[in-house]
Amino acid sequence: MSEPVRMRMAADGIAVLTLDNPPVNTLATPLRTALDAALRRCGADPAVRGIVLASAGRMFSAGAEMREFGKPRVPPLLRDVIELIETLGKPVVAALHGRALGGGLELALGCHARVAAPGTLLGLPEVKRGILPGGGGTQRLPRLVGAEAALRMIGGGEPVTAEAALEMGLVEAVAEGDPADAACRFLAAALAEGRPLPLARDRTAPHDPQALAASIAEVRKRARGQAAPQACAEAVRLATELPLEEGLARERALFQELVEGEQSRALRHLFFAEREAQKVAGLPADIAPPPVRRAAVIGAGTMGGGIAMCFANAGIPVTVIDMDAAALQRGLDRCAQNWQRTVQGGRLDQAEMDRRRALLSGSTDLAALAGADVVVEAVFEDMALKQRIFAEIDRLADTGALLASNTSTLDIDRMAAATARPGDVLGLHFFSPANVMKLLEIVRGKATSGMSLARGVALGGLLGKVPVVVGNCDGFVANRMTGRRGAQAERLLQEGALPQQVDATMTEFGYPMGPFAVGDLAGLDIGAAARRRRGAVFPVADALVAAGRLGQKTGRGYYRYAEGSRKAEPDPEVAALIAHVAAELGVPQRSHDATEIRERLILPMVNEGARVLEEGIAARASDIDVIFVHAFGWPAWRGGPMFWADGLGLATVRDRLAHYAALTGDETLQPAPLIQRLAAVGGSLLGGVPRAGETA
Template sequence: MTAANPVTTAREDGILVARIANPPVNALSAAVRAGLLAAAREAAADASVKALVLAAEGRTFIAGADITEFGKPPVPPSLPEVIDALEALDKPVVAAINGAALGGGLEVALGCHARIAAPGAKLGLPEVKLGILPGAGGTQRLPRLIGAAAAARLASEGEPVDAAKAAQLGIVDAVAEGDLLAAAKAKALALVGTAPRRASALTDKLTPATREEFEQAAAAIAKKAGDNPSVAAILDCVRLTFDTPFAQGMAAEREAFKRLVADDRSKAMRHLFFAERESSRIPGQPKGTTARPVAKAAVIGAGTMGGGIAMCFANAGIPVTVIETSEEGLQRGLERVGQTYDISVKRGSLKPEERERRMGRITGKVGLEAAADADIVIEAAFEEMGVKKDIFGTLDRVAKPGAVLATNTSYLNVDEIAAATSRPGDVLGMHFFSPANVMKLLEVVRAEKTSPDALATAVEIGRKLAKVPVTVGVCFGFVGNRMLSKRTAEVERLLLEGASPSDIDAALAAFGFRMGACAMGDLAGLDIGWRIRKATGKKAPVADALCEAGRLGQKTGAGYYRYEKGDRTPHPDPAVTAIIEKLAAERGITRRAIPQQELIERLVFPMINEGARILEEGVAYRPGDIDVIWLYGYNWPAQNGGPMFYAGLAGLPHIVERLDRFAEQTGDESLRPAALLRRLAAEGRSFADLKESDVAALSAGAAPAKAPAAGA
């Protein structure tokens, strides 16, 4: 097989076996589509062929469409044309699903007359995660095969199901116990002489009763999805299966697909897909660098963060020791971990026996000497430099040679922490986000002397812990919190100028955030930022005043909002208005009503500006890295693609003009556009045009290369 001919055929026992080999994941490139169509025609034309079996080499059946073809002129044959040709055969067509059958891969399998899966196979329609929908019959064949409600859930959630669940749903006919290809061939021969079971012609799952079930499911799905256009389109297309001929449904699905592909929200989600894959690659790593082996871990600190990190290791099957300074603090932390697992058991997301296995991997000890046999040690103590230096000075003495020593600091200088040891090459930052056992982001902070293999170890461990690790450089707050500090400063300024906490949160909700800045502050606890500000000499007049009044957020029943006992619903509080008005009057500020669009721009544009500075300094290696950090660490709305991608949608010249105006209005020169932002705007470019080499040049003091002239 070659890249030009990734599908080959062979006659075996009277069956034409078409084998796909398009590594790494057998994506449905134009060559694969052409090969499958040729196989269908070959099977139809040869009277000696009794049936056709589709199989694949490697660990994947077909992982989906080749999304690098999106936005380019279509190359025939189209995927719907290929699937129609397979389904139209009068001879049995069976899919032997050996691994992932995702997106277009599952749609190909649905075009077959039967499907046999290996026990480890995964089947799903993940297109919704790219802001689109299945465009080759997924919304039309799957409901006819398994029912509209089940199909709508599968397509709108985008998560694959395993082979056993696929069999239960009716997606596959059987799960092969032994040789998959042999089972598929046996199924094909058993079907010879019978009428082909074409999914497009099935009607038994589309009854008035199942329509009622579908509408109930669709209402719940739509409520959860909000204004996600791809989910709405999926539901509309699935609904058509009840009373619309298959051909018309296919035409409607195709139109919806093309509309979504051109939608900015879809483009944003595809950008994030590629940015996440790219973020796993560590720039500047020497070729051949490998991670150190990690069999045991230790976490210093049994607080909320330390306990959450320990759970991550236990969930991944890695034994972990949780270390505290007192037996009382240790037991309190371990009890909190157990209670968190208990909640999962009660919800049904964790089996009791698995809860016991995970708790069995967590050991509690008092004293840093307990870290002696750990391969990786993560410090999650108080955010105070003196405390962290003391811990790392002791770890330098007690940790075994070659152990990776990581700090979970969210702001402090990792180089300074590393200097407290005699082995700075082993030291780096691993910044987890709270709650650590839930949030997917992991900022891996590469200090000046961090060794390549220590860095590789942290990134690999991050993946094993089911995190999305993004490598960043050293600065105050790194990438995420440094940008967040700009939004926090604007929240303070806007509150004094006339906005209420509800106004600010409503503006961020309109932008797409699931929770506003003030409600998020109350949830996290306002005292966290207050403690950091006191340690660094910074001020936040409104937040400081709230803390001084004992309003620390939800845990005290009052913060920016008030909370009823046992209720997390934020209620506007006149007492907060009085505090803000008093602070504004003391500063001579005349408060005014601020339009929502101005609120959005003043909250978002300074973050984009700080992102440009972060790129200039080389703290982030790619604009997409910043977008991934904000997606997974701060719940940035995916349909906007992250701060740096969104800058292109908003228009860099507009952002520059508004930032200059904000600087003039407020007298805050830090709001002036960063040099990179101003330069790109003047050249008619966006952050998406920056290559990794451009960012490297920026951090070295050079200007990014200009885009080539048209036609060059």
């Protein structure tokens, strides 16, 4: 194993210190220790006139080693290394390439100057982990780029390119060629000219008080219950008012409060959960899926078009196939319109839209799927139809092509049985809108080969999705669990709760929309059709559909909508309809507080999640959390339903479920066996049963 920091002498008395902690140069304890020692050697060596900090590998540094969070802190800390740079008495220039994120960028902010390779991304994404930059980033960045620009970076967590950083004053130069050599040339010129390179700590943070106040107010408004964005805003404000040392002390206090809090623990849990989800049991680590050169999507509806956009967005030529020429053209036009809206919103340039549009083609001939490496069926949820299509795909697709269904509930094994190559068949369950939503449920059938599974996971990454492998059952993981929530939401209405009360409870919890507003957005007829296929009856929802209240598209659903507006307004007619249905069913009316509504909607999903785990449909409780955050808008800072349940305590989960089962007479609410067993021994869904001498 190589040394975490290597030193070499370049021309003009410049020492180059190269960080080398593969794969992404995290600032773990061994690297910090080695860097501290190397800097001290350079400081004591009269032959060293200046220092360049560079990195091996594909990036400067991805920042702190998160596995060290929550553990005893081992000096030197990052702030100690930065303080050493600032007091060394010799100029230090950071040579940036690839990415300089989090603590990696904070290390660079402590240097006298920064030289970046073209295209380098610089950012402070800590807010996405429920914390703020704790190595001085909230105090030094405002002094370099101004408080308003710093707040945009710190409060939003999104990186900027080297070119944008140069314009902002975050880097002093963007240079082609080897970053370390470019930084050496920059530093040598400064030394030769006697040009000062002032540290960030020696500057003040420029700002417009009114603009900064408005920016802080906007951050707080968007935070919606999240602690980290508000702490970021406060820390940046302090940078404009306090001397550096006082600001750093306040930053450290805010950081410590956040890192010990539940929200940061939840977000760090998800960070590792997403990486764990990529590990599929039984797949060799060295399995190498073949490249995807071309794709075909069957069905030009909303889902088919969205899936086709995913391929084109990833640079993969894709053919959309639909037997109905008019439907095909509507689908292709819808894709173009979606891209055009992105261009109008400033998130895509016209040239890139044109490139993507050129990758998209259409055909009314199923034989056009020949030559595709991946074929995705995305037609209506009808098993007989899907089986017929898979038989045709089997006949026409190239040998070795990956054959996938976008079904959200139906049996993958029955579709695979319609082919002579069931090992090549799996589910690729995209979520609507497919070109936006991040989750990709990869459904493993009984015959799905390991290579097909590996190809599905690799494809998910290629398309910019978060892939999670699940087993084959009705609804898989996502829809099976949310089905339990839907039944309880319906029951709450029958008991006297109103749509706006239920939705308000869930938005206060952190969801972007409540379940009834989501139903109106998707179309209540869509949900009704899915229930009919399952033989489920929701009297209130069915009565709304029968009355022609289909949601936003008809201007009336659970709510009413003014002409041309998507703003949901409570409708007295809905309250009357609910009361009428409840009277017909003989359901007693009563009031519900927010705690009961929240528990009635979430605990049944947790309960079903425990069953999913016990059946092996989900490999890990953390996989379920990843699914809910990326498919259904579960607030990431609450960690997912299984994390939330563990925080509540499984004994409490067990008892509350039993209470609601008795209250409603719904036997599906009886605590799942796994919850009962874990609660009895102090276990957890994420950690299982504690070993001897441990507590849950």
